[in-house]
Amino acid sequence: MSKQFQFKLVLLGESAVGKSSLVLRFVKDQFDDYRESTIGAAFLTQTVTLDDQTIVKFEIWDTAGQERYKAPMYYRNANCAVVVYDITQASSLDKARTWIRELQRQADPSIVIALCGNKTDLTARRQITQEEAKKYADEEGLMWFETSAKTGEGVSEVFTAIAKKLPLSAPSSRTNAARGTAAARQGVDLNRQTTTQGSNEACNC
Amino acid sequence: MRGNVGKNVSITPRGQIEQLQIFGDLTCTDLTGMSHRQVDLVKSFLRPSENTTVTLNVEVEPGNVESYGGGQADTNTEALQCGRRLLSIVTHDDGVFEEARWVLAPLRKPGTLDESNNQLQIKTTSPITGDVSLTVAQAKQQSLENLPSPASPTIPGVSVFTLTINSNSEDVSSQTFITSDIQKLRKFSAEYRRLKAIAAKVVDLRTKIIPLHERLSKATAGLPGNDLRDISTVRDEWIRKASIAKATVGTKSLRLRLGSFNVNGKIPSQDLSPWLRGVAAKKSTGQPWISPLEPLSPLGPLCDLLPEEKDEDDLLTKSSANATPEMKGVDPDIFVLGFQELDMSTEALLYATSPIKEEMWTTAIFAGLGEKGILYEKLVSTQLVGMLLIVIVKKALRSCFNDVRFCYAGAGIMGFMGNKGATAVRLEFTPTSSGVSELASTQPIALTFVNAHLAAFDEMVERRNYDFHDLSARLTFPSAGGTGYDDTLNLYQSDVLFWMGDLNYRINLSDSDIRAILTSYPDGDSGVQHIVAYDQLRNAIRSNEAFSHFVEHPITHFPTYRYGAGLSRDLLGYDTKRKPAWTDRIMYMPSPDIDLKQLGYGSHPEITLSDHQPISADFHIPVAIINKGTYEEHTCGLHRELSEYDQSKKPRIKVQTANLDFGPIFYRRPTKKALVLLNDGDIPCVFRFLSAAPDTPVAPSWLHIEPMVGLLRPKETVAVTTVAYVDDAAASKLNLRPPKLECTLILHTALGKDHFISVSGYYQYTCFVNTLERLARLPGPIRNLKTPEDLMPSTQALNAPREIMRLINWMMTNSLSETDTFFGRPARRKLCTVIRECLDTGEEFPTVTAESDRSDLCAAVASTLVAFLDSLVVPVIPPSLHARCLQVRDRETAFELLDEFPRESINVWISLTAFLHYVGQQGSASGKAGSRSISSKALHLAMLFAPILLRDDPSGEFPRVSLIGKRDFLLYFIA
CATH class of the missing domain: 1.10.555.10 (Rho GTPase activation protein)
Structure with a gap:
C-alpha cells in the first residue's frame, strides 16, 4: 500500500500577485480572469502523487495579501510556504522578501519555503528578471519557480517539487501536535490516522 | 468508507422524525454479538461523529405494519418483507454533549443483506426524550400465532418479547416490535433508560452560565478546532432558544419572599409580621447626601452599556431595585424561611430533634401573616438540629408545586455534626394558564433553596469557604422514587439556586473602624457602602474562592450581628465584644434563561428577640409558560431542517461590512457599529470570531462584539453589534499610545473560510486615568497632543495639573x-x-x-x-x-x-x-x-x-x- 502524508502549506505575498489563482489552478485546474481579492483566508486541500506512489496531501491556507489586514499568523505550524510575487511588479518582490524574513524569524525553523514568480504569460511586461530572483533565492536557500496560473505553466511542478523536498521519513519527533489537529503535525501518516479533521476536498472560496 | 447520507436516507414525512439532544457523559457500549456487516450497514448512514450503541433485529408486530409508516402494505408478502427491521440507538458524541435517538431501518429482502446495501433505508428516527417511553413484555399468544414463525429466521420460536415505543407527542404514534434476542433486548432497554434518565435531568447551572463561545473548541486563525462539534453545540443551543420562543404562550409572575433568621435558641416572643410582611429597612434616608461615583459596572455585558447611550441624561444614582411598584400590594406566592440556632441544647446535637420548636415557629409565622394566613399552607420543611427550612405556599397554587425534595448535611464538629451545616429544598413549579386550556402540558422550572449555618469567628474565612464547597458537593436530593432509574439531583441542577442563612462572614476592618464609620454616618448609606467593600463574603465571591457566580443585591442595611440584650452595648446597640458584621445573607444564582429580579433586601430591626436581626429579600420570577407539545414539534422541525449534512455543499458567509471605521473614540462613551453578515450559501452556517494567535483575545480591550457566535440559515442576515468603549483599564493604556487604533477581526465560518474585518478608530485623549505628574507636563489641553510624548520637560512642569x-x-x-x-x-x-x-x-x-x-x-x-x-x-x-x-x-x-x-x-x-x-x-x-x-x-x-x-x-x-x-x-x- 502506498504511503500517505499530510502537510500544512501557506500562501503568502502581496495583494493581486495571483495567490488564489495559483491555488485554483492547482486544486481545480481552473482560471478566473476577474477574481475578487481575498479578504480573509480560505482552506483547501489537494493531493500530489509522487513517482514512488507516495501520496502527499496538502492542507492549503490561502491568505489575504492586503497590507491593511494585519495578517494573523496563518503560517503558524506550517510545513511549507509558497511566497508569491508578480514578475510584472517590481515592488511585489520586495514584499516577498519581507514575508520571507518574517518566516525565517517566526515560523518553524524546518519550514520549506518556495519563492514563486507568477504571471509568466505577461512576459512582455516583465520587471523582475529570472536572474535577480534566482540569485536571491539561492542566497536565502529557497526553492524558486516561475508560473502562470492563467496558462497553468509550472503550477503543478511547484507543489510536486515541494512534496519531494518535504521530509517523508518518519514523522518529526517535535511535539507541536498539542492542539490535536492534523494540521499541527509534521507529516502525518494518513494510513495510521483513521479520522482526520477537515476532510473537505474541494475549494471553499 | 462512509455512505453519502444525503442520497440514501429516505426522509419520512414531516413530523415523523425528531431529534433532541441529551446531555450527559455517555460511553459507547460494545457491539459484541452484532454482525459486523449489520453494524457497518447502519454506520454507513451516520455522520462521522455518530455512533450506534446498540442495534437490534426486530420484526414488526403483525397488524401494526401500516401504523408506523412502513409503507403501503398491499399484500401479505410485502408486509412480511417489510416486517424485518434494524432498530439502533445512535448517540452523537461531540465530546461535551451527546445527542441520542433511535433509528429504525427496514430490511427489504430477508437473507440478501450482503448484496443489497442500498435496500436499507432509515424509516424513522426519534429522539430519546423524557416524553418517550419503552415497554417490554412477553409476546401475547395471538401475536405469535399471526407470525409466520417458520419463515422468519430471527424467531426460533422460543421466548419472544414485544417492545413498544410510546410517545406523548402526537406526531409519533406508538410502535410495537417483536424480537427473540433477549440479551440484546435487555441491553437495548438498559441503554434506552440510561439515556432517558440523562435527558430528563436538568442541566447544571454551572454549565449553563458558561457563555456559548467559551463552550466551543479552542481555535485560532489557521488552527481550526473541532468544527463539527462546534456546529452541533451552536445548533442545539440555537434550536433550544428558537423552540422556547415559539412555544412560549404566556408568563406567570412568581413572587417569592425569602427570609433568614438566627434566633439564638430563643422562642418566638415577638410579632414576626415586620419580617414576613414589612418592607425591609434601608438606612439611607431619601437622597444620598453624596452623589456616588460611577454607578455602572465598568463594562459588564454590552446590554449594560446600551441604555446609557439611549438615555444619557439619567441621574447618576444607583439603579434602585428596591420598592419596584410591581411588588407593592402583592402577596408573595411562596415564602421560604430559613432559621438557624433554633435549638441550642446539647441534646439536640446528639439525638433526633423534637418537632416542638418547629411547631412553635410555624405557628408564629402564620400568626405573623395575620389575616392573610388562611391563604397559605406549609408545603415542606426540613430540619437539622438548629437549622430549619420552611416553605409556605399560597393554597391556590399548591397543585403547581411538585417533585418536592429535601436534604441536609452537617458540617459542624468533626466535619459532620449538625451544629453547623445546611438544609435544602428543591421543588418544581409548573405554571398553569387559565386562559390557555388546550395546553397538554407545560414545562416546570426548578427552584432550589439552601439554608446554611457556616463556621463562626472572624479568622475562619477559609473554613467558611471550605464549608460552602463541601456542602455544595454533599447536599444532593435523592431520587423521588418510582422512575426506575437513579435521578439524584445536585444543588445546581436547577433554574435558580438560592442560598441563605447565617453564613458568618465578617468584615475585614478593625472593630473600632466599623463602629466609628457606622456611628459617624447614621443617617446616610455612605458608611455602609464604605464597609461593604471590606466584607469577607464579597471578597470571596470576587476572588472566586467561594460562592462564585452568586449574586447578592447591594447591601444598604446595617450589619445584622451582634445585637446585645443586657450585654454591654455601643451607641447603635451592637455588642461591644463582637465586631459587627453582615453574618446573615441571601444570595442567588440564576440560569441565563431566567429573568429574575430582586425587589428588596434588608434587615428588620423591629424584631429584637435574638442577637441577630432577621433579613428578608423579595424576588420576582417571570416563569415562561411553555407548551411542551409545540416545543417538541419545533425542536424536531428545526433539527430536521438544520441537521441535513451534505458534503457537496459549502457554508458561505458574506460580510457586508468589510471595514468598521469608528471615527473618534472617546473615553467612557460607547460607539456602536453594526457588522452585517449574510448566509449566501445553500446550507445553514455557523460562524464565530477567532483570535489571531493562541492566548490572545479576539478583540482589543476597547472593542466588544455581540454575539461572538451565531448560526445563519440560508439567505438570513444578522447584524453583529460591535461597540468601541474605553473604560479605565483601556484608557490607562491608550492614553500613552499613538491615537490611531487599528485591528483585524477574524470571522471564522465553521468548515469554511475565514473573513478579515479591519477595524479602525481615532482615540481621543482624556485627562482622566492619567498620573498627576504627566498631566502637569502637558503643554496645553490633552486633546491637542499629537503624540503621547509631546510633553514639556519635567523641569518646566506646572505646579499642579490645570484640569484640577x-x-x-x-x-x-x-x-x-x-x-x-x-x-x-x-x-x-x-x-x-x-x-x-x-x-x-x-x-x-x-x-x-x-x-x-x-x-x-x-x-x-x-x-x-x-x-x-x-x-x-x-x-x-x-x-x-x-x-x-x-x-x-x-x-x-x-x-x-x-x-x-x-x-x-x-x-x-x-x-x-x-x-x-x-x-x-x-x-x-x-x-x-x-x-x-x-x-x-x-x-x-x-x-x-x-x-x-x-x-x-x-x-x-x-x-x-x-x-x-x-x-x-x-x-x-x-x-
Missing part, C-alpha cells in the same frame, strides 16, 4: 453662597460628560442662567472632580506614604508630612483641602456656630475623599491602612 485647578477655581468662584449644591445632589450624567470634555479640550465650561440648571451644573462639576481624582492611576497620596499619614497625631505634623509628597501632589492637596475646608465651614456656620467639634459636613467630605485621595494599592505591596485613620488625616486639613 480649573474645577476647583470654578467651584470657588461660581457658588460661594450655595455650597450645598456641590455634593448634596445627584449629578446628571450628560452634563458630567460635557464638563469632562471641556477639561480635555480646554473649552469653557457651559454657562447657565436658570437656577435649577445652575444647581445641576454645580453638582456635575463636583461629581466630575470626584470621578477625576478616583480615575488617577496613582492616588494623590501614593500608597507608600499611607502608613506615615496614619502615624500623624496632630495638625502640625500633618502639614510637615506634606514635604514628603510628590511635587505635583503637594499643590493639588493644598488647593483641594483648602476648598473642602471652605465647603465644610459653610455647612456648619448656620448650625452649631462656635462649636469646636467637627461639623458633620466636614466628616462627610472626609469620608468621601479620604478613600479616593489615599486609595489602597491593589497589588498589596503596601498594606492597607485603616479607613478611619485616612479620614482623620484628611480632617487635619479640612476641619
Whole structure:
C-alpha cells in the first residue's frame, strides 16, 4: 500500500500577485480572469502523487495579501510556504522578501519555503528578471519557480517539487501536535490516522 | 468508507422524525454479538461523529405494519418483507454533549443483506426524550400465532418479547416490535433508560452560565478546532432558544419572599409580621447626601452599556431595585424561611430533634401573616438540629408545586455534626394558564433553596469557604422514587439556586473602624457602602474562592450581628465584644434563561428577640409558560431542517461590512457599529470570531462584539453589534499610545473560510486615568497632543495639573453662597460628560442662567472632580506614604508630612483641602456656630475623599491602612 502524508502549506505575498489563482489552478485546474481579492483566508486541500506512489496531501491556507489586514499568523505550524510575487511588479518582490524574513524569524525553523514568480504569460511586461530572483533565492536557500496560473505553466511542478523536498521519513519527533489537529503535525501518516479533521476536498472560496 | 447520507436516507414525512439532544457523559457500549456487516450497514448512514450503541433485529408486530409508516402494505408478502427491521440507538458524541435517538431501518429482502446495501433505508428516527417511553413484555399468544414463525429466521420460536415505543407527542404514534434476542433486548432497554434518565435531568447551572463561545473548541486563525462539534453545540443551543420562543404562550409572575433568621435558641416572643410582611429597612434616608461615583459596572455585558447611550441624561444614582411598584400590594406566592440556632441544647446535637420548636415557629409565622394566613399552607420543611427550612405556599397554587425534595448535611464538629451545616429544598413549579386550556402540558422550572449555618469567628474565612464547597458537593436530593432509574439531583441542577442563612462572614476592618464609620454616618448609606467593600463574603465571591457566580443585591442595611440584650452595648446597640458584621445573607444564582429580579433586601430591626436581626429579600420570577407539545414539534422541525449534512455543499458567509471605521473614540462613551453578515450559501452556517494567535483575545480591550457566535440559515442576515468603549483599564493604556487604533477581526465560518474585518478608530485623549505628574507636563489641553510624548520637560512642569485647578477655581468662584449644591445632589450624567470634555479640550465650561440648571451644573462639576481624582492611576497620596499619614497625631505634623509628597501632589492637596475646608465651614456656620467639634459636613467630605485621595494599592505591596485613620488625616486639613 502506498504511503500517505499530510502537510500544512501557506500562501503568502502581496495583494493581486495571483495567490488564489495559483491555488485554483492547482486544486481545480481552473482560471478566473476577474477574481475578487481575498479578504480573509480560505482552506483547501489537494493531493500530489509522487513517482514512488507516495501520496502527499496538502492542507492549503490561502491568505489575504492586503497590507491593511494585519495578517494573523496563518503560517503558524506550517510545513511549507509558497511566497508569491508578480514578475510584472517590481515592488511585489520586495514584499516577498519581507514575508520571507518574517518566516525565517517566526515560523518553524524546518519550514520549506518556495519563492514563486507568477504571471509568466505577461512576459512582455516583465520587471523582475529570472536572474535577480534566482540569485536571491539561492542566497536565502529557497526553492524558486516561475508560473502562470492563467496558462497553468509550472503550477503543478511547484507543489510536486515541494512534496519531494518535504521530509517523508518518519514523522518529526517535535511535539507541536498539542492542539490535536492534523494540521499541527509534521507529516502525518494518513494510513495510521483513521479520522482526520477537515476532510473537505474541494475549494471553499 | 462512509455512505453519502444525503442520497440514501429516505426522509419520512414531516413530523415523523425528531431529534433532541441529551446531555450527559455517555460511553459507547460494545457491539459484541452484532454482525459486523449489520453494524457497518447502519454506520454507513451516520455522520462521522455518530455512533450506534446498540442495534437490534426486530420484526414488526403483525397488524401494526401500516401504523408506523412502513409503507403501503398491499399484500401479505410485502408486509412480511417489510416486517424485518434494524432498530439502533445512535448517540452523537461531540465530546461535551451527546445527542441520542433511535433509528429504525427496514430490511427489504430477508437473507440478501450482503448484496443489497442500498435496500436499507432509515424509516424513522426519534429522539430519546423524557416524553418517550419503552415497554417490554412477553409476546401475547395471538401475536405469535399471526407470525409466520417458520419463515422468519430471527424467531426460533422460543421466548419472544414485544417492545413498544410510546410517545406523548402526537406526531409519533406508538410502535410495537417483536424480537427473540433477549440479551440484546435487555441491553437495548438498559441503554434506552440510561439515556432517558440523562435527558430528563436538568442541566447544571454551572454549565449553563458558561457563555456559548467559551463552550466551543479552542481555535485560532489557521488552527481550526473541532468544527463539527462546534456546529452541533451552536445548533442545539440555537434550536433550544428558537423552540422556547415559539412555544412560549404566556408568563406567570412568581413572587417569592425569602427570609433568614438566627434566633439564638430563643422562642418566638415577638410579632414576626415586620419580617414576613414589612418592607425591609434601608438606612439611607431619601437622597444620598453624596452623589456616588460611577454607578455602572465598568463594562459588564454590552446590554449594560446600551441604555446609557439611549438615555444619557439619567441621574447618576444607583439603579434602585428596591420598592419596584410591581411588588407593592402583592402577596408573595411562596415564602421560604430559613432559621438557624433554633435549638441550642446539647441534646439536640446528639439525638433526633423534637418537632416542638418547629411547631412553635410555624405557628408564629402564620400568626405573623395575620389575616392573610388562611391563604397559605406549609408545603415542606426540613430540619437539622438548629437549622430549619420552611416553605409556605399560597393554597391556590399548591397543585403547581411538585417533585418536592429535601436534604441536609452537617458540617459542624468533626466535619459532620449538625451544629453547623445546611438544609435544602428543591421543588418544581409548573405554571398553569387559565386562559390557555388546550395546553397538554407545560414545562416546570426548578427552584432550589439552601439554608446554611457556616463556621463562626472572624479568622475562619477559609473554613467558611471550605464549608460552602463541601456542602455544595454533599447536599444532593435523592431520587423521588418510582422512575426506575437513579435521578439524584445536585444543588445546581436547577433554574435558580438560592442560598441563605447565617453564613458568618465578617468584615475585614478593625472593630473600632466599623463602629466609628457606622456611628459617624447614621443617617446616610455612605458608611455602609464604605464597609461593604471590606466584607469577607464579597471578597470571596470576587476572588472566586467561594460562592462564585452568586449574586447578592447591594447591601444598604446595617450589619445584622451582634445585637446585645443586657450585654454591654455601643451607641447603635451592637455588642461591644463582637465586631459587627453582615453574618446573615441571601444570595442567588440564576440560569441565563431566567429573568429574575430582586425587589428588596434588608434587615428588620423591629424584631429584637435574638442577637441577630432577621433579613428578608423579595424576588420576582417571570416563569415562561411553555407548551411542551409545540416545543417538541419545533425542536424536531428545526433539527430536521438544520441537521441535513451534505458534503457537496459549502457554508458561505458574506460580510457586508468589510471595514468598521469608528471615527473618534472617546473615553467612557460607547460607539456602536453594526457588522452585517449574510448566509449566501445553500446550507445553514455557523460562524464565530477567532483570535489571531493562541492566548490572545479576539478583540482589543476597547472593542466588544455581540454575539461572538451565531448560526445563519440560508439567505438570513444578522447584524453583529460591535461597540468601541474605553473604560479605565483601556484608557490607562491608550492614553500613552499613538491615537490611531487599528485591528483585524477574524470571522471564522465553521468548515469554511475565514473573513478579515479591519477595524479602525481615532482615540481621543482624556485627562482622566492619567498620573498627576504627566498631566502637569502637558503643554496645553490633552486633546491637542499629537503624540503621547509631546510633553514639556519635567523641569518646566506646572505646579499642579490645570484640569484640577480649573474645577476647583470654578467651584470657588461660581457658588460661594450655595455650597450645598456641590455634593448634596445627584449629578446628571450628560452634563458630567460635557464638563469632562471641556477639561480635555480646554473649552469653557457651559454657562447657565436658570437656577435649577445652575444647581445641576454645580453638582456635575463636583461629581466630575470626584470621578477625576478616583480615575488617577496613582492616588494623590501614593500608597507608600499611607502608613506615615496614619502615624500623624496632630495638625502640625500633618502639614510637615506634606514635604514628603510628590511635587505635583503637594499643590493639588493644598488647593483641594483648602476648598473642602471652605465647603465644610459653610455647612456648619448656620448650625452649631462656635462649636469646636467637627461639623458633620466636614466628616462627610472626609469620608468621601479620604478613600479616593489615599486609595489602597491593589497589588498589596503596601498594606492597607485603616479607613478611619485616612479620614482623620484628611480632617487635619479640612476641619
